Amino acid sequence: xxxxxxxxxxxxSRDIISLMLNKYCPEIEAVASAANCKEGIEQIRKxxxxxxxxxLEMPDGTGFDVLAGAYxxxxxxxxxxxxxxxxxxxxxxxxxxxxxxxxxxxxxxxAVNAVxxxxxxxxxxxRYDVLLSNxxxxxxxxxxxxxxxxxxxxxxxxxxxxxxxxxxTEKTIFYLADGTALHSPRPFRYYTELxxxxxxxxVNNHQMVQVPHIQKIDQDEHRLWLRxxxxxxxxxxxxxxxxxxxxxx
Amino acid sequence: xxxxxxxGLLFCCSIYPVSRAAxxxxxxxxxxxxxxxxxxxxxxxxxxxxxxxxxxxxxPRLVFRPDSALFHSRKKPLNHVNNLWLRLRxxxxxxxxxxxxxxxxWHDDLAFYAANAAGQPELMMHxxxxxxxxxxxxxxHYTFPLHVRAGETRTFYVHVxxxxxxxxxxxxxxxxxxHYAEFRHAQTDQYKGEVLVIQMLVGMLLVLLSITIxxxxxxxxxxxxxxxxxxxGLILFFTLRLELKPFQLSFFHFCPLFKFYxxxxxxxxxxxxxxxxxxxxxxxxxxxYPLMEKIYRYGAVLTGILIVCCIALIATGNFRAPAMIxxxxxxxxxxxFGISFIALARRTRHHPLIRFYLFGSISLYLLTIWAxxxxxxxxxxxxxxxxxxxxxxxxxxxxxxxxxxxxxxxYRNKLVHQEKTKTQEMLIKQLNKNKELQRKLNEQLExxxxxxxxxxxxxxxxxxxxxKLQLEIEYSKKLAEIELKAIRxxxxxxxxxxxxxxxxxxxxxxxxxxxxxxxxDFSFLIRKTLDFSRRNFITLADxxxxxxxxxxxxxxxxxxxxxxxxxxxPSIATAELEVPAMLLQPYVENAVKHGMxxxxxxxxxxxxxxxxxxxxxxxxxxxxxxxxxxxxxxxRTLPGHHQSQGMEISLNRAELLNKMYNTGIQIEIIDKSxxxxxxxxxxxxxxxxxx
Numbered sequence: 001x002x003x004x005x006x007x008x009x010x011x012x013s014r015d016i017i018s019l020m021l022n023k024y025c026p027e028i029e030a031v032a033s034a035a036n037c038k039e040g041i042e043q044i045r046k047x048x049x050x051x052x053x054x055x056l057e058m059p060d061g062t063g064f065d066v067l068a069g070a071y072x073x074x075x076x077x078x079x080x081x082x083x084x085x086x087x088x089x090x091x092x093x094x095x096x097x098x099x100x101x102x103x104x105x106x107x108x109x110x111a112v113n114a115v116x117x118x119x120x121x122x123x124x125x126x127r128y129d130v131l132l133s134n135x136x137x138x139x140x141x142x143x144x145x146x147x148x149x150x151x152x153x154x155x156x157x158x159x160x161x162x163x164x165x166x167x168x169t170e171k172t173i174f175y176l177a178d179g180t181a182l183h184s185p186r187p188f189r190y191y192t193e194l195x196x197x198x199x200x201x202x203v204n205n206h207q208m209v210q211v212p213h214i215q216k217i218d219q220d221e222h223r224l225w226l227r228x229x230x231x232x233x234x235x236x237x238x239x240x241x242x243x244x245x246x247x248x249x
Numbered sequence: 250x251x252x253x254x255x256x257g258l259l260f261c262c263s264i265y266p267v268s269r270a271a272x273x274x275x276x277x278x279x280x281x282x283x284x285x286x287x288x289x290x291x292x293x294x295x296x297x298x299x300x301x302x303x304x305x306x307x308x309p310r311l312v313f314r315p316d317s318a319l320f321h322s323r324k325k326p327l328n329h330v331n332n333l334w335l336r337l338r339x340x341x342x343x344x345x346x347x348x349x350x351x352x353x354x355w356h357d358d359l360a361f362y363a364a365n366a367a368g369q370p371e372l373m374m375h376x377x378x379x380x381x382x383x384x385x386x387x388x389x390h391y392t393f394p395l396h397v398r399a400g401e402t403r404t405f406y407v408h409v410x411x412x413x414x415x416x417x418x419x420x421x422x423x424x425x426x427x428h429y430a431e432f433r434h435a436q437t438d439q440y441k442g443e444v445l446v447i448q449m450l451v452g453m454l455l456v457l458l459s460i461t462i463x464x465x466x467x468x469x470x471x472x473x474x475x476x477x478x479x480x481x482g483l484i485l486f487f488t489l490r491l492e493l494k495p496f497q498l499s500f501f502h503f504c505p506l507f508k509f510y511x512x513x514x515x516x517x518x519x520x521x522x523x524x525x526x527x528x529x530x531x532x533x534x535x536x537x538y539p540l541m542e543k544i545y546r547y548g549a550v551l552t553g554i555l556i557v558c559c560i561a562l563i564a565t566g567n568f569r570a571p572a573m574i575x576x577x578x579x580x581x582x583x584x585x586f587g588i589s590f591i592a593l594a595r596r597t598r599h600h601p602l603i604r605f606y607l608f609g610s611i612s613l614y615l616l617t618i619w620a621x622x623x624x625x626x627x628x629x630x631x632x633x634x635x636x637x638x639x640x641x642x643x644x645x646x647x648x649x650x651x652x653x654x655x656x657x658x659x660y661r662n663k664l665v666h667q668e669k670t671k672t673q674e675m676l677i678k679q680l681n682k683n684k685e686l687q688r689k690l691n692e693q694l695e696x697x698x699x700x701x702x703x704x705x706x707x708x709x710x711x712x713x714x715x716x717k718l719q720l721e722i723e724y725s726k727k728l729a730e731i732e733l734k735a736i737r738x739x740x741x742x743x744x745x746x747x748x749x750x751x752x753x754x755x756x757x758x759x760x761x762x763x764x765x766x767x768x769x770d771f772s773f774l775i776r777k778t779l780d781f782s783r784r785n786f787i788t789l790a791d792x793x794x795x796x797x798x799x800x801x802x803x804x805x806x807x808x809x810x811x812x813x814x815x816x817x818x819p820s821i822a823t824a825e826l827e828v829p830a831m832l833l834q835p836y837v838e839n840a841v842k843h844g845m846x847x848x849x850x851x852x853x854x855x856x857x858x859x860x861x862x863x864x865x866x867x868x869x870x871x872x873x874x875x876x877x878x879x880x881x882x883x884x885r886t887l888p889g890h891h892q893s894q895g896m897e898i899s900l901n902r903a904e905l906l907n908k909m910y911n912t913g914i915q916i917e918i919i920d921k922s923x924x925x926x927x928x929x930x931x932x933x934x935x936x937x938x939x940x
Binding site: 013060103 | 468742745754845
């Protein structure tokens with residue numbers, strides 16, 4: 001049995017989560033609930049749950065505040081929100097689970113499955129460190145990224161080390177400054193959206209470059225060279241914009 | 250030639266014994282018989298005192314000799330000072346004591362001595378043109394009465410000292426009283442004629458002078474001034490000539506030397522100095538003939554120096570040197586003046602004034618030369634008028650010159666006047682032209698200004714229209730944007746999904762009645778929201794229904810955590826009043842949120858009041874019992890806190906509506922704790938004027 005605590009300021013929400021857990025996730029038992037951050041942290045301390053359903057927006061704070069407040073307790077979190085765009089970027093960079101209200105069965109199950117797998121294989125959950133470190137910063141200054149591995153092993157990557165990323169079918173490869181290549185099961189499109197607000201630039205249909213890593217741009221040949229001597233193609237319609245951005249940085 | 254010499258020798262030889270024989274020491278005369286101008290040359294013995302040191306006391310010891318060459322019956326130029334002592338011994342051979350008169354001529358310095366019993370000369374009379382200060386009676390001093398008793402012999406001495414360059418007739422003659430009177434009359438008559446001419450001339454010159462001075466006061470012109478100076482010099486000169494005419498009235502007898510001072514210097518002054526200055530100014534030579542102007546100027550300066558020299562020489566008693574100076578000046582300047590006249594004459598055509606000047610100059614020159622050539626006096630050709638016989642010719646010359654100059658001056662004035670008139674006419678013409686030009690220019694300018702003004706006005710209007718258009722576009726764009734935002738933001742998506750969440754719960758709990766109610770309220774709200782967001786104004790009744798529904802849904806979500814109340818003034822015709830759509834909702838939503846966030850109260854209380862104030866002003870009060878706007882704001886500055894977007898939009902919208910419809914909506918946010926310390930919460934006061 002996985003013990004869970006539900007933290008939400010609306011009673012309706014709390015009721016529905018516990019109802020749905022009862023109905024669809026018999027292995028999870030809702031041991032307690034709380035209506036705000038303060039109460040939530042108390043309940044976590046008291047019950048030491050393995051899983052916490054965290055509403056993002058509460059009268060006295062956000063779900064991240066609860067996470068930070070009860071950091072010493074080791075638990076997995078599933079964030080719940082009705083409509084919140086503001087934290088989406090932070091959540092995606094650190095690959096934590098988020099479900100939207102009204103909660104549908106599939107997304108609940110997917111999130112629960114993902115965390116259950118992690119709970120069963122206890123290890124240090126670096127993704128929450130990344131989450132907390134990125135929290136509250138504007139997108140351009142977020143330093144760390146969690147890459148989910150197909151097998152469930154995540155890798156924490158420093159954003160500034162990424163030279164470029166390449167989209168393949170159903171996966172994305174990250175090439176780092178030290179020469180290593182990391183795989184993410186997420187599609188290339190997922191990362192182009194995620195990195196759009198950062199110092200990345202998509203040079204062609206399947207490659208995205210971090211601008212500070214560019215060494216030279218050859219406009220006539222439609223090519224660019226990175227600092228590690230890698231040569232990449234630049235499409236005709238994107239080279240001008242790239243040159244302008246590169247010059248600025 | 251030889252014959253001539255022999256003839257001369259013979260003549261001399263024949264003269265010598267005669268003179269010798271006639272040179273009797275004593276003249277015997279019967280005083281009772283008539284004596285009419287008896288020539289006593291042969292009995293008048295002379296001693297020439299060259300040094301001029303002889304005194305009267307030494308005279309008896311002097312050796313007198315008969316020298317008839319000393320005497321002359323006409324004027325004579327003098328090259329040296331003629332200092333003579335004459336001695337006449339007279340014996341009255343008649344039976345009666347009688348009186349005879351001795352006249353030797355009009356001399357510069359004359360002294361009569363009669364020897365007394367001891368043979369010593371006694372001064373009886375001292376007179377002379379240079380000495381005597383007497384008035385008209387002075388002329389009687391020149392004849393000396395000789396008293397010799399019957400049978401007696403008396404010696405008389407005459408001291409003559411002529412220092413002027415001209416010596417008058419020098420002839421010792423004797424008259425008895427009767428014939429002396431005759432002589433006097435003849436002399437008076439003779440000089441009267443000359444004096445008359447001079448007086449006439451002086452009169453004319455005076456007239457000319459006054460005219461010139463009057464002209465000068467009217468038209469200040471340097472040439473008039475010079476001409477006046479010239480005239481004044483001439484008048485003075487001729488007036489002083491009167492002093493030399495015996496038995497005539499004169500003006501300056503108290504200063505007998507004056508006439509000698511103003512003789513050669515006067516000639517130089519009038520006919521050279523002033524003449525050249527006048528010529529320069531009169532002919533405008535500086536502009537028309539600079540070279541001649543220079544020559545005339547230097548000539549005048551030189552003459553000025555000469556005048557000063559002459560006066561200085563006269564002051565030292567040397568009268569002959571000035572005469573020499575004048576003579577040489579005259580001869581030396583004859584040719585240069587002639588050349589200058591010719592040079593001037595060549596320009597007569599361009600300069601009518603030259604004619605007057607030339608006529609004046611030439612007439613005087615010709616007449617003087619003619620007078621000097623035909624001189625009746627036994628003197629060589631000389632320019633000195635004092636030595637010239639028909640004096641009237643010179644006077645005529647002077648008069649002609651003065652008249653020509655005067656005529657020239659008046660002609661010049663006429664020219665000046667003409668030029669002035671011409672200039673004035675031209676000026677007037679130019680002025681008229683200028684006026685015309687100015688008028689034209691003004692017209693053009695006016696037209697231009699008009700054009701420009703209309704152009705500017707047109708452009709301004711265009712600009713204004715453009716600006717208006719742009720503003721309108723901007724407004725409509727902004728409006729559209731805000732409307733869009735209103736749809737998206739005024740109904741908080743959070744609220745929507747939470748509502749759906751609640752409905753989901755009812756469904757899951759199989760509470761279908763509630764689910765139904767919730768769902769229908771929710772769809773009503775969404776429908777109204779979509780409807781209102783397209784409209785600007787809705788009725789107050791609609792707004793109240795909308796808010797009621799919204800608050801009902803919220804209440805369903807939060808249950809006992811909140812309560813609300815909408816109070817409408819019963820006098821308000823809610824179906825008639827209009828309020829801007831979706832203006833209040835964001836404030837209400839905010840109030841709901843704040844009301845529940847206060848830990849001091851178990852539940853949030855929301856009051857909405859609608860009142861109609863005076864002046865058709867609808868007042869909406871949205872009041873909560875939350876922590877108040879101030880504290881809320883302080884909290885919100887912390888990171889990660891929600892920024893109230895809805896309220897901002899609402900404010901924008903109120904502003905936009907005010908701009909577009911002139912509605913004058915006012916929104917006031919009041920923190921209750923500011924009014925009362927123990928109270929908390931926020932009051933939003935919205936004033937909507939009803940039109």
